[in-house]
Amino acid sequence: xxxxxxxxxxxxxARLRAYAAxxxxxxxxxxxxxxxxxxxxxxxxxxxxxxxxxxxxxxxRLARLVAGxxxxxxxxxxxxxxxxxxxxxxxxxxxxxxxLIPHETDGEERARLLxxxxxxxxxxxxxxxxxxxxxxxxxxxLGFDEAGIAxxxxxxxxxxxxx
Numbered sequence: 001x002x003x004x005x006x007x008x009x010x011x012x013x014a015r016l017r018a019y020a021a022x023x024x025x026x027x028x029x030x031x032x033x034x035x036x037x038x039x040x041x042x043x044x045x046x047x048x049x050x051x052x053x054x055x056x057x058x059x060x061r062l063a064r065l066v067a068g069x070x071x072x073x074x075x076x077x078x079x080x081x082x083x084x085x086x087x088x089x090x091x092x093x094x095x096x097x098x099x100l101i102p103h104e105t106d107g108e109e110r111a112r113l114l115x116x117x118x119x120x121x122x123x124x125x126x127x128x129x130x131x132x133x134x135x136x137x138x139x140x141x142l143g144f145d146e147a148g149i150a151x152x153x154x155x156x157x158x159x160x161x162x163x
Contacts, residue, residue, distance in 0.1 A: 037070040039100035040113050041084035043138065046094055047117045051130045061123035061160075065116050094134065098141040110142045111152050118156025125160070 044065065048058040067077035091097055101110070117138055121131035139149035 034070075036101050036105065038080070038084055038087055039097045040116075041066050041070055041080050042088040042091065043094060043097050043113070044116060044120050045081065045084045045088045046097070047120045047131060047134060047138070048123075049088075050134045051128050053124075055124035057123040057125070058120055062120050065119065069112075069116070094138055095141055098138070101142075107143075111144070111148065111155075114139050114142055114144065114149065114152035115156035118153045119160060122157045122160035127157070 044062055048054055048062050062081060063074065063077050066080055067074050071077040071080045088097070101113075114135070117135045118127070121127045121135050127135075135153075136149060139152060144152065
């Protein structure tokens with residue numbers, strides 16, 4: 001069983017839900033979004049923005065991946081990405097986001113998230129040094145060794161073509 005979420009982090013989640021409800025017209029529990037999905041989407045948003053440029057290709061890739069994995073369609077994906085963007089802005093670092101992903105999440109799901117992160121990083125045709133370092137660190141935080149991170153990199157970048 002996973003470790004309990006610290007109380008200060010829970011209050012952060014509650015504040016972010018209230019913020020999303022007010023800012024985006026999303027009722028906090030009308031649209032139920034798993035905290036792990038919100039955290040995973042926030043990780044992908046963080047990867048997309050780490051180099052300071054959210055390229056249209058990265059934004060498009062992020063929307064497609066979220067719609068295909070964590071949301072039911074494009075509208076729900078946009079709402080989740082908006083919530084995740086606010087959540088990412090309020091969170092200290094990627095380690096805090098990774099901590100919200102349940103410890104019992106299987107390795108295959110974690111590998112899929114890591115491959116998605118590589119895919120977002122490479123969506124604009126290149127993986128710059130900031131993206132490379134961030135996604136590599138994310139892989140370590142998710143519990144992967146060098147070979148596992150490299151495997152996820154290959155899978156995630158296969159469709160994008162960057163080096």
